[in-house]
Amino acid sequence: MTYRHIITLGILSALLVGGSRHEGYAQYRQNSRFLPYSYVAFGGGTSTYFGDLAGYSQPIKTLFTLPRWNVGLSYNRQFTPHFGARASFTWARITGDDYTFTKNDPVKYAAQYARNLHFRNDLKEFALIGNYDFIASGRTPRERPKVTPYALFGVALVAHNPKALTSLTSVSGETPDRSNQQWVALQPLGTEGQGQPGYAKPYSLVTISIPVGLGVRYALNESFNIAAEVRITPTFSDYLDDVGGPYPNPADLTTPLAQEFSNRAFINDPATGLAIKERFAARTGDDRLNGINQIAGAGIDPAALTERGGGSRIPIRDSYLLTSFQIQYIIPTKIKCPPIR
Template identity: 50%
Template sequence: MIFVILHQATVSLAQRRFKVNFMPYSSVSAGAGTSTYFGDLAGYSLPIKTLTTLPRWNVGVGYTRQMTPHFAIGTTFTWVRIVGDDYTYSKNDPTRFEAQYVRNLHFRNDIKEVAVKGIYNFVEDGRNPNFRAAFTPYLFAGLAFVVHNPEARTPTTTNGNNGNFEAREWVKLQLLHTEGQGNAGYDKPYSLVTLAIPVGLGMRYRLNQKLNVGFEVGFRLTLTNYLDDVAGTYPKQDVLTGLSPIMSDRRFEYDAARANTNRYTAAQQILQNNPALFTTENRGSNGLHKDGYLLTNLSVHYIIPAQIKCPPFLRR
């Protein structure tokens, strides 16, 4: 019994000494992966369909400080492209997704994200970078600062008089106030800066003393409904001028402008069966769900060498 107690005390003392002697270290990383948008044009209710319809890309760099054997703090800059398109989402089953097929909206958005995240490692790191774990699964959560600016293509030449714009040209949507923003009786224009909450999980694998490779999956829930420029209702057309009414209500366009594909036949069939979709005031979900995006990222991490401490007799 005495031997067991002494053994446990020795182990406990060694563990405390190990933790006290842990040497924090830093790493820098670069990576790339996929991005998928969730919002009014690609709903949360069908996640598999949303994830597989219009995935795009992200690239980023990061800095991480390993504070304890289990806990790290990281900051990242990520450039994210997301895309949504009613036609592409609904074209294979216009009857099931007839509201989206009729609405005929689309967008793309290049997001610039700066995030600060807390990271919890499930596997304890060694006392210094040279003894870090060979394989580390982890969770993360944090806060992100997001800058965005949604765009869409103007109509194709099939749609008649294009004297005020070039056909299928990408234009910024926030300035067009497509839901009447800024006019009397409507909301103010939405901000192109917002916050997001990143949460996710990942794993790192140690290649050698200087390099790790990592893979993570993370979701960003933003505080805006306008990553896609769609949230509320169609405005009265007399409050919009120039290109704004054209980009606001695209239900009567013969073509899907982003895909550059004719949709007239299926739209006419829906018009006969459900004409109310062509007159409804509902454009989006009226703020029911905030927009978000999911990122995957494959990255390489370089371990920054610790500062070499000189022996006392060399400091004279």
């Protein structure tokens, strides 16, 4: 082998090694690239209302007094190791009740006990929510972390329709009769005079909300996760509970039903000057007379308790808090293999 052959062989070897290294690096980059994937989720949990009938100033009491339920489903897409998004639908029931919230201490909550309002509302929430995973996912769903904490932030459209029960009638002056009670939609009644001259327009039954929350996801196997979430959802409505402003003039309300649901506290009785409008709490059937007597015995004039809504020291509109426990199914993806050359 001549000197020239040795030089030529060396050059060819260097080119071959360099080309192999370049191809290997390119294949490494292709193999390490994150592969987006999708999954669907179904779950349920609790729903809690915050507003005029359950104040922000006592979140623990509010959280445990009247929790209700929610169910939901979502389509989720993981775009990068850290970022994903979902489109979801959630049906959540919320409720509030002055009597239930205040019955253990009527004197402390005298104005709310005397007001005696309640409601329930079924929320239909359509949301677009982004999630940030605090622990990066692997290249494929199979390589995702066993436990992944994450944060949520999004926007939602919420359809709602607050309702309340008609008053209880009394048999023989003592036993409440619940046989004729009905849930009545409150917005069409204009319980604060909405729609009448000199009053605000009727409030919308559709509002925007801003879901914000935290969650943790646990990988069961290649195809399934379980997850737990909690999120607070402030809305742009002050009328999830049908309560937002002062009492209207009863004469301005168009129907006896509107007058009944507007003010459930007291009536002007010509004989006594003032009388309890509803002795029995409409939602529970409990007798409210003892609480009213405690308030009067503490030197508080029930007639002076005239606040309906909008009196909170914290100027925040109505919100709801959802907890959710989910099962998540990862949709299989086709892994693209590098071409054979």
